[in-house]
Amino acid sequence: MLGVFAVGKTSLVQRFVKSIFSDKYLTTVGVKIDKKTIDLGGTTVDLMLWDLQGEDEFQELQVSYLRGTSGYLLVADGTRAFSFDRALLLKEKVDKVVGDVPFVMLINKADLTDQWELDEAKVDEALARNWHVMKTSAKTGENVEEAFQTITMMTMEQ
């Protein structure tokens, strides 16, 4: 899980792995690793989910965490437009380390429609690059299962 701070990376993992959600913001330091086994079209897949600390003024992305990455979810917060721009920069960093690895871009907090800041034109730009882009909500669960299923399928097809 990659993205700047407070975009909802941990919340997405918690929703997917434990079906829980909390409105309280708790920063992640370092990396937390969760495991979830899913069934994908009759195939059992063990997912090791690395929830990395978000980039902020204190910590840059630690590239050592990326070693062996099969795929990643690049998360932005739809209520904070700059998080999308920063996600694009993060992707460039990641590409240099892991190369061409499958990813899905998630625009999180889709439930906060009255606070939505991200211009649809930016999303269209990402789609035009043939990126997989999904709007998610860790709060309601919207598209969360789908996001993890999609990235799993993409990594298996690689």
Add this chain to the structure above:
Amino acid sequence: MALNFEKRSVAFCFLDQDYQINRFGGSLETYGLRDLQEGQHAENVFPFLEGIFIGSRQSGLMRHVALESSVFADVHYIFDENGLWIVFLDATQEVERLTLMQQRGNEANLLKEKINQLNLQLEAANSRIENLQAEIDSRKSGDCNHALDEK
């Protein structure tokens, strides 16, 4: 050095060239690593280190890895000609300190972002008000001129 080591709950595991456990020791239980046996494949014991077992044999360090609940470790992985050393050092205290600092910092940044957003909304609202006012003034002026013309 001895005191520092003791404080850091050092634990280690040495894997052979096939990534099977060859030797182990130290405070493994601190990190939730129990019942290790020689010959076990490391992937089964350290599934979170799977990425190290594939690809290049390049040594490195993963800082602040959450292992057991509330325990964090700096995980050093060192390749040598015989295999792979994995060394765990307790980083819990450092993570606790960083978490406090980072939480406050990020909350302050989120607040700043919110204030900026609100300021932008306020500016936009003020701009609309000014435009409306200008339109009203223009119409009033237009009405006055029309009245004068009629006279």
